[in-house]
Amino acid sequence: MVGNTLLGNIDLASVAIWAFWIFFAGLVYYLQTENMREGYPLVDEEGKPAPNQGPFPVPADKTYKLRDGRGEMVFPSGQRGDRGDLALAQSSRAAGSPYIPTGDPMIDGVGPAAWAPRRDIPELDAHGHVKIKPMAMLPEFKVSAGTDPRGKVVVGGDGEVIGRVIDMWIDVPESLVRYLTVDLNPEGTGKTRLIPMNMARIKGNRVVVRSLYAHNWEGVPVTKKADEITMLEEEKITAYYAGGTLYASTARLEPQI
Incomplete structure (x- = not known):
């Protein structure tokens, strides 16, 4: 106006x-x-x-x-607080100096074998159900493509036969294999360990896990329940295999050409 x-x-x-x-x-x-x-x-x-x-x-x-x-x-x-009392010692007082493991790094969970303190409860799907379950408990699941690893022997990075795959763990909502269950004796002893699927290679009549040697398998972390895995257990198991790529033997600590 x-x-x-x-x-x-x-x-x-x-x-x-x-x-x-x-x-x-x-x-x-x-x-x-x-x-x-x-x-x-x-x-x-x-x-x-x-x-x-x-x-x-x-x-x-x-x-x-x-x-x-x-x-x-x-x-x-x-x-969540940081993990205390890590088995590490600083190699020098200079800032940025690397830390050196003071014990068994794969057991202590340091370096490449480090894990984060996630909650010690299983991961749930959108409906509140446990996401990852053994395939033996899921009759509605079957192998529709690729090679079924069940029944195949497991071979470590040193060529030694470790055991035999007896089951797979499935991420139910994603319909993906997350872990393999291996019996630590080809004849079947009932002593089992889980193998992260991304650390295993299925080749013909065997499953190859290059990150671990024969003497490392006893130390693989186990789950509290036979049919359930928590987020913390997933962290520790996956970290153990990852740490083996460097710490499985002293030879792997040497310079590689």
Whole structure:
């Protein structure tokens, strides 16, 4: 309306752009602080507060209610703590110096065999059911393509026959094989271990696991239940096999050509 002086000489375009930039800056600040709920505040190799914490402060605690009645988690102060008393020793006082295992790294879970302290409960699907189960408990599942590894011998990285595959563990909602069950004696002793499927190669009449040698198999972590595997157990089992690629024998620690 002509003569309306309510807005005076205010430039509405300038107001709009400044409002956008203020909103955008607030959004960046919010997203960055929310991203700092796990793993912060930063610490150095000795567990002391790191000097480079960054320009943004650690956010206030927020409580998350977990699904399926699995309790609550508070972040950041309630986050899972680091594993204490690791069997490692720093090779030098200089910053960034590598740490050297002081025991059996595959058993201690350090270096390539390191694992994260996940919750010691099984992973569930969208309906609250346990995701990973032995195929022997799933009559509706069958091998429809590829090679069925059951009944084949398992051979380690040193060429020794370790045992025989007797079952597979299936990720039910994904319809994928996650683990193989191996009896640690070809004749069948009942002493079993799980093999992560991505660490095994099915070749003709055998299953090859190159990361472990014959003397390593007894140390493979086991599950508390015969028909269930927890997220923590998955971490430890997979880490053990991964660690074997370096620690299965002293020869693997030497330079490779």
